[in-house]
Amino acid sequence: QVQLAESGGGLVQAGASLRLSCVASGLTFSRTVMAWFRQAPGKEREFVAAISRFGSSTLYTDSVKGRGTISRDNAKNTVYLQMNSLKPEDTAVYYCAARVGSVSTEISDYDYWGQGTQVTVSS
Numbered sequence: 001q002v003q004l005a006e007s008g009g010g011l012v013q014a015g016a017s018l019r020l021s022c023v024a025s026g027l028t029f030s031r032t033v034m035a036w037f038r039q040a041p042g043k044e045r046e047f048v049a050a051i052s053r054f055g056s057s058t059l060y061t062d063s064v065k066g067r068g069t070i071s072r073d074n075a076k077n078t079v080y081l082q083m084n085s086l087k088p089e090d091t092a093v094y095y096c097a098a099r100v101g102s103v104s105t106e107i108s109d110y111d112y113w114g115q116g117t118q119v120t121v122s123s
Contacts, residue, residue: 086121
């Protein structure tokens with residue numbers, strides 16, 4: 001049974017930083033592409049960042065480029081999302097996702113999802 005468990009969310013002020021973590025179990029972590037998505041209240045879920053199996057390739061949505069860094073530690077079955085200079089528009093539930101295949105920005109390409117962690121950025 002595959003499980004993805006996110007943590008690290010919280011309430012912060014604009015300009016602050018957060019590091020989200022996602023621990024995976026029940027899968028061969030080094031064979032999976034990992035990604036972060038987010039869903040703000042009243043909006044559709046959207047792609048944030050993705051990382052290839054060994055971290056050699058990353059993708060970011062434009063609004064996060066330069067502020068966010070996705071990374072992974074295959075020895076710990078963990079993927080991270082470091083977010084700096086947080087803005088109120090970053091407020092959302094952040095979801096970790098996994099797939100076997102190539103790096104993708106498409107929600108439908110991901111097979112496994114976590115329950116999400118709330119990030120709230122106050123102005």
